[in-house]
Amino acid sequence: MQRPLGAQISHMLKDRGVEVIFGIPGVHNQEMYRGIEEAGITHVLARHEQGAGFMADGYARATGKPGVAYVITGPGVCNILTPMGQAYSDSAPMLVIASCLDEVAAQKGQLHQMKDQRAAAASVADWAEEAQSAAAAYHLIDRAFTEFSTMRARPKYIQVPISQLEAQAPPPPARLPPAVLGHGIREAQTVPDILDALKSAKRPLIILGGGAVPGASLYGKLAARAGAAVFCTYAGRGIIPTDHALYYGSMLARSESAQVLACADLLIVVGSELAEVDLWRRTPGHDCPMIRVDIDPAQMTGQRQKGDMQIVADGSEVMQAVCDGLEGHLPQTEWRAQDVAATRARWLAEIDAERPGIVPVCDALRAVLPVDTMIYSDMTQFAYAAKEVWDMDRAGHWHHPFGFGTLGYATPAAIGGAVARRGKPTMAIIGDYGFHYTMQELGVAVELGLSLPILLWDNGKLKEIEDSMVRAQIAPNAVVAHNPDFCKLAEAFGACSAAPQTLEALQASVMAAFETDGPTLIHITPGIAT
Incomplete structure (x- = not known):
């Protein structure tokens, strides 16, 4: 009609x-x-x-x-x-x-x-x-x-x-048949070359980005069969099981990770741009052949991180074929699990020293969050530390404004996620300054009755910018803004609020928020008792 x-x-x-x-x-x-x-x-x-x-x-x-x-x-x-x-x-x-x-x-x-x-x-x-x-x-x-x-x-x-x-x-046309990404030809040509490279490598290393999330279930098995050490980018967290002995976590941005990559004799990168926000340095640090697999051909041209073999394809298709080809292969890896564990422990201590008080809060939250919790975080120091130290037990369950890096993302994005995941746990993590950008969307969460914990990390300032100014020998300026009483503000919207003073109280507040008909703003400061 x-x-x-x-x-x-x-x-x-x-x-x-x-x-x-x-x-x-x-x-x-x-x-x-x-x-x-x-x-x-x-x-x-x-x-x-x-x-x-x-x-x-x-x-x-x-x-x-x-x-x-x-x-x-x-x-x-x-x-x-x-x-x-x-x-x-x-x-x-x-x-x-x-x-x-x-x-x-x-x-x-x-x-x-x-x-x-x-x-x-x-x-x-x-x-x-x-x-x-x-x-x-x-x-x-x-x-x-x-x-x-x-x-x-x-x-x-x-x-x-x-x-x-x-x-x-007039009415729109009939729905088109489902379109699918082409498979097969390119993979058949390249898989044998990747297999040969992996089977001869003594220190293979794999980097998995957000583009590898759709094939997340295969990479733990692939890494084990190849004897490969693994890094995930922030967007790739949860792809590798946390108990994989050669997993370096999502700490690719640690400066010392360049030395780890320098020890590799083969580097395979799947679904990652190796962008500035992945590395925070100009190059990964490797001195070995690099194989890149990515669905986006733009990643293969004009980039600082050109691969020696560049495969434009669905990464999960290619790497599934590689994993199948490694069945029965006994890797002669020279990576040692104790070295990986020691390195990760050292990096964890660095992060705890750089941003005091955040690691214990992450540990307390991770211990009680329901299975399948999806987290949306903002540009805040809490998230910067958490992205490195908080191992995820499944892929695609922590979302952050990685590239563009906009403040105010977490609250409305978590609302969108909660709308999509009715009945499943969703949580937002945002800083005090970023909350100002989109605080009005709290009314939407109230209107929809979303059981949404909003964890507000309040350090009273733009602390990351203040720290950057100090490192640059600039007198900190314009980094402190007057904050409202966030709990009263939330209540004015019709939301619940909590201001826990201990980690145990924080855990209880988060769990109660998941059971509340409506959002709960949970206000914490760096002085929370640990």
Whole structure:
């Protein structure tokens, strides 16, 4: 049946598997809201478009399905650019659909007018296109969903002129057959070469990034069969079982890890950019052949970390074939478990000294969190330490704004994750300053009745920046801001609050929060009794 295009888009999204849309309605995009309820889609009303974008990001990371957001022309698009940039840098599938003005060249002074709205979105999206007809809108939506399933996941942006949203449009086309990533030929050609290299290596070392998460279950067996030492990047935590004797953890950013890599005689990197935020140095430190496996061909060109063998493919397909080929192989590894354990212990002591008081809190939380807890963290010193010392027992369960590094991510992203994981434990970890960025989204968690612990680490300042200024011999400036009474603020929103003074009380507060109908803000400071 004919409907306004705005309504048809919601029906098309429902047919493509979309169950939740995050957004804020306005006079320019209200036609997109005409069909949401009729299509059977749940809409989550954010308090700010930045919050809507982070919720869509958190939902996408929790489910592996695209997070969808509806925003208005102009300021709505500008407000969601930061979440789009975060989704781009961290490979989160997000679809943002916005309204746009019909004409901006010959007509000026319109409500929400921008010089080039599409170009602004293009700066942080995989692509940004304008649909000037119903057929174009349908094509772009199907293009986005096809690419989500066959390429590196990144945000897509579609804008539709207001007159098109209002105009009658035919039904969207039938759902396309599922698109899958091609397999087989490249793997058949490269697997024997990888096997030969692994079987002759005495000190093979594997680095696993976030791109290796889909094949997480195979890498422990692969590492054991190859006699390989392993690092995970922050995004790859949980891929390797914590009891793997040659596992160096997620401490790749420790400066001494370069010396470990220098001892390797073969380096295999799967699903990692080896970016600045993975290494915090220019090169990994290896002096041996490097094999890189990544779904993104851009990782193979123009990078500082070029591999001697570069394989553009689904990492889990390639490495599963390698693992199968190593069955029965008896590795002659020269890595020693006691050396790995001693190195990890030394690094743990370094982290505890660098950021006092955080490691015991991490240990206390890890001891009581329910199985399958999913954590969303923010740019805060607590998370910086936790990412190195908190071993995860499963992959894809700790999400952080790694690349773009935006403050305010954790609270709304955890809301998106909790919406996706109703009945499963979800937790946010955020700093006092970052909480200011998106604190208004606490109202969404209250409105939805989400049992969400929000752990607020309050050191009363931008401590990481203060420390950096001191190291640079700059007198600390503009690093202290006046904070509210966070517990009273949470209660004003209708949330619960707690301010535990001991680790035992903290554990009890977190466990109670998972059983509470609504969010609980748990305020702790570096002075919490350990």
